[in-house]
Amino acid sequence: MNYKKQLIVLVALVISSVIALAAQKPTILLNVSYDPTRELYVDYNAAFAKYWKGKTGQKVTIQQSHGGSGKQSRSVIDGLPADVVTLALAYDIDAIAERSKQLPVDWQKRLPNNASPYTSTIVFVVRKGNPKGIKDWDDLIKEGVKVTTPNPKTSGGARWNYLAAWAFEANRSGGDQKKAQEFVTKVFKNVPVLDTGARGSTTTFVQRGIGDVLIAWENEAYLAVKEYGADKFEIVNPSLSILAEPPVAVVDRVAKRKGNEAVAKAYLEYLYSDEGQEIAAKNFYRPRNQAIAQKYAKGFPTLKLVTIDEAFGGWAKAHKTHFADAGIFDQISRLNR
Amino acid sequence: MKLNRWMVIAALLSAQTGYVLAEDQNDELSRLKQQLQELDQKVRILERNKELETKAAEAKSKTQPTVVLGGGGLQVTSGDTNFTLKLRGYIQADSRFFASEDIKGNDTFLLRRVRPIIEGTVWKDFEYRIMTDFATGITSGTGNNAFLQDGYVNFHHWDEMQLQVGKFKEPVGLERLQSGRNMLFIERGLPTALVPNRDVGVQLHGKLWGNTLAYQVGAFNGVEDGGSGDLEVGDDGKNIAARIFAQPFSLTDIHPLKNFGVGVAVTHGTHVGALRNYATSGQQTWFSWRTSTAPTAASPNVTADGDTDRIAPQAYYYWGPFGVFGEYVVSSHDVARRTGAAAGAVTHANFENHAWQVAGSYFLTGEENSYAPVTPKRPFGWGSGNGWGAWEIAARVGHLDVDKKAFPTFATASSAQEVREWALGLNWHMNKNVKASVNYMNTDFKGGSKARTAVTSETGQAILGRVQLAF
Numbered sequence: 087m088n089y090k091k092q093l094i095v096l097v098a099l100v101i102s103s104v105i106a107l108a109a110q111k112p113t114i115l116l117n118v119s120y121d122p123t124r125e126l127y128v129d130y131n132a133a134f135a136k137y138w139k140g141k142t143g144q145k146v147t148i149q150q151s152h153g154g155s156g157k158q159s160r161s162v163i164d165g166l167p168a169d170v171v172t173l174a175l176a177y178d179i180d181a182i183a184e185r186s187k188q189l190p191v192d193w194q195k196r197l198p199n200n201a202s203p204y205t206s207t208i209v210f211v212v213r214k215g216n217p218k219g220i221k222d223w224d225d226l227i228k229e230g231v232k233v234t235t236p237n238p239k240t241s242g243g244a245r246w247n248y249l250a251a252w253a254f255e256a257n258r259s260g261g262d263q264k265k266a267q268e269f270v271t272k273v274f275k276n277v278p279v280l281d282t283g284a285r286g287s288t289t290t291f292v293q294r295g296i297g298d299v300l301i302a303w304e305n306e307a308y309l310a311v312k313e314y315g316a317d318k319f320e321i322v323n324p325s326l327s328i329l330a331e332p333p334v335a336v337v338d339r340v341a342k343r344k345g346n347e348a349v350a351k352a353y354l355e356y357l358y359s360d361e362g363q364e365i366a367a368k369n370f371y372r373p374r375n376q377a378i379a380q381k382y383a384k385g386f387p388t389l390k391l392v393t394i395d396e397a398f399g400g401w402a403k404a405h406k407t408h409f410a411d412a413g414i415f416d417q418i419s420r421l422n423r
Numbered sequence: 424m425k426l427n428r429w430m431v432i433a434a435l436l437s438a439q440t441g442y443v444l445a446e447d448q449n450d451e452l453s454r455l456k457q458q459l460q461e462l463d464q465k466v467r468i469l470e471r472n473k474e475l476e477t478k479a480a481e482a483k484s485k486t487q488p489t490v491v492l493g494g495g496g497l498q499v500t501s502g503d504t505n506f507t508l509k510l511r512g513y514i515q516a517d518s519r520f521f522a523s524e525d526i527k528g529n530d531t532f533l534l535r536r537v538r539p540i541i542e543g544t545v546w547k548d549f550e551y552r553i554m555t556d557f558a559t560g561i562t563s564g565t566g567n568n569a570f571l572q573d574g575y576v577n578f579h580h581w582d583e584m585q586l587q588v589g590k591f592k593e594p595v596g597l598e599r600l601q602s603g604r605n606m607l608f609i610e611r612g613l614p615t616a617l618v619p620n621r622d623v624g625v626q627l628h629g630k631l632w633g634n635t636l637a638y639q640v641g642a643f644n645g646v647e648d649g650g651s652g653d654l655e656v657g658d659d660g661k662n663i664a665a666r667i668f669a670q671p672f673s674l675t676d677i678h679p680l681k682n683f684g685v686g687v688a689v690t691h692g693t694h695v696g697a698l699r700n701y702a703t704s705g706q707q708t709w710f711s712w713r714t715s716t717a718p719t720a721a722s723p724n725v726t727a728d729g730d731t732d733r734i735a736p737q738a739y740y741y742w743g744p745f746g747v748f749g750e751y752v753v754s755s756h757d758v759a760r761r762t763g764a765a766a767g768a769v770t771h772a773n774f775e776n777h778a779w780q781v782a783g784s785y786f787l788t789g790e791e792n793s794y795a796p797v798t799p800k801r802p803f804g805w806g807s808g809n810g811w812g813a814w815e816i817a818a819r820v821g822h823l824d825v826d827k828k829a830f831p832t833f834a835t836a837s838s839a840q841e842v843r844e845w846a847l848g849l850n851w852h853m854n855k856n857v858k859a860s861v862n863y864m865n866t867d868f869k870g871g872s873k874a875r876t877a878v879t880s881e882t883g884q885a886i887l888g889r890v891q892l893a894f
Contacts, residue, residue, distance in 0.1 A: 165503070232464065278468040281475060296467045 155242025174242025662692030729757025780821030839871030
């Protein structure tokens with residue numbers, strides 16, 4: 087009985103079917119991001135998929151994962167297979183680089199503007215008519231004012247909030263760090279609910295009706311007003327705030343393992359394109375591209391902004407001083423208990 | 424006039440008091456309103472904090488391992504679901520009785536299978552299975568024959584393409600590929616004697632197009648018909664086994680055809696070494712190859728020695744409580760007959776053996792029949808909601824035909840040339856885990872020894888019984 091020919095044909099048929107099937111599988115990219123970027127990346131992903139299909143003919147599907155930036159960073163370190171991370175602060179990506187070695191420690195040099203394709207800042211959202219008369223940071227420590235902000239231990243946005251408050255008092259008191267700590271302690275004494283992420287905090291303020299003022303990302307503030315109506319909320323710009331630079335990076339090892347290196351790199355580079363910058367601006371992020379920033383300037387009032395490097399000596403130092411275990415925020419939490 | 428003055432004073436006083444009272448009431452209302460707002464905030468804060476605590480507890484529970492103990496055994500899953508460990512197993516306690524007192528088969532109770540199973544996943548994509556057997560096996564032994572049945576790792580990232588390495592069933596016989604705990608009859612039918620059992624090798628397999636087409640292609644050491652092996656001892660040649668099985672209507676709305684499956688399996692390779700004899704369902708040997716450790720012309724030694732090929736078309740059909748399956752196997756072997764130690768004292772031949780069977784069953788209690796395990800609609804028990812379990816009647820016919828060229832010089836004189844079997848069965852699935860079965864097996868032989876005590880001397884009639892517990 088000679089089955090050899092039939093067997094070879096059968097094996098070839100099966101293998102070619104499998105290869106054909108595998109070739110048809112669309113590329114799937116996982117973007118692990120922080121809380122308030124949901125809407126931005128829904129728009130951006132659609133634009134990028136169209137761009138990539140036109141450029142390469144390859145169909146790409148981008149999956150999104152959102153949560154508190156610190157929490158997301160830990161998930162990636164623990165094995166969440168992110169091709170790219172687009173987090174709230176550089177420290178969270180540094181942690182991935184240092185602890186999981188999945189990308190080089192100099193990852194910020196690989197893209198322009200320290201790998202931050204857009205910026206944002208911290209503002210206040212108050213209820214319509216501003217019943218508590220909140221105009222600046224020092225109004226947040228008044229008795230009877232309830233402040234809504236997430237937990238700096240888990241949320242990148244909350245860290246920016248905390249540091250902006252600190253920078254305000256430090257600036258006002260001529261750099262007195264003790265006064266700044268007392269000031270921030272008083273702010274957090276007025277916080278009745280600590281959500282784990284910025285989006286949860288918005289839910290607490292907007293949907294659950296808790297608090298008199300929400301400290302929020304600028305984009306999140308505009309989104310809340312847009313979604314829930316200018317007849318319910320107002321945005322208040324404080325006299326001083328902080329320049330937030332949310333960074334992005336390819337998680338090299340994961341992208342390589344999944345065969346997504348090229349598409350992951352292009353995905354982040356396209357954020358700097360005119361279309362990427364327009365989408366960022368439309369979603370209330372301040373674009374880096376000056377021409378596009380000018381076009382949307384009306385939506386972004388000029389504020390006095392300090393940078394993390396100027397005011398705190400960079401993220402590593404800020405983290406160690408304020409947010410590490412037994413750091414100043416832990417001391418504040420104990421005092422306010 | 425005096426009276427009027429007093430009346431005016433009284434009226435003025437009254438108005439003043441009313442104004443003061445109204446002012447007090449307004450203040451009170453404001454205070455109450457403020458208190459109400461404060462209370463409302465407190466309630467909202469309490470509710471939100473509770474909501475966040477619940478979410479945090481849920482998130483924490485996702486990182487904690489879960490332990491489930493139930494009908495499917497014990498399963499432990501890590502919080503991130505990347506790791507699982509399942510402890511399962513099954514025991515088959517059998518009885519085997521023969522109608523004739525003359526033939527060699529002893530009436531006996533036996534443990535047919537005692538198989539603990541450890542299986543699970545590591546790092547989500549790597550599946551493993553370890554299954555040993557502590558039963559005395561097919562033949563009676565002087566002690567427990569504890570040995571490894573399955574031991575393999577399966578890389579399973581895509582359903583469409585998986586890679587399995589280790590010891591497992593070669594993808595050939597339809598009934599052989601069905602788990603020993605799900606068999607319709609207590610012993611598998613005649614075609615299973617012509618297909619390989621477990622072998623060590625590597626296999627690419629998967630399910631395509633929504634499981635409508637399953638395929639397996641593997642390279643194995645190669646084993647004789649019905650045999651299992653742990654390593655290659657007789658030759659360097661390897662066996663290729665491939666199988667495709669389609670369920671073309673499984674995704675359609677044609678309900679009567681949804682569970683129709685058809686496929687074919689082939690093997691090709693070389694094998695050198697001992698050949699396996701054939702036995703009835705009552706495990707009585709009716710065909711033996713001539714063997715000898717010191718071969719002579721009168722007492723030759725027959726072994727596999729060259730190409731081995733098999734082809735096995737197969738199909739099943741299940742609709743409601745009715746189910747039927749059938750398979751046909753052609754097995755071709757190059758064999759050598761040695762009559763001495765000299766190089767020329769060997770004769771080569773090729774034999775082609777054929778077997779087929781058709782088996783069907785019907786659930787009297789209306790369960791959905793299936794190739795996979797069946798769950799009774801109403802498990803056996805005395806409490807409310809319980810019933811009589813699932814009752815299934817079964818029948819099968821089968822035939823195995825040994826190549827006529829094997830007689831008389833390659834096969835023993837007492838061996839039969841053909842065997843025809845029919846069987847009836849009754850299965851009582853008390854619940855998902857416990858099953859009791861009784862089978863009547865009738866076996867007719869063509870050829871073979873007619874000596875009074877020979878297995879082939881008369882129609883074999885065996886009554887097999889089994890109680891099976893599987894979890």
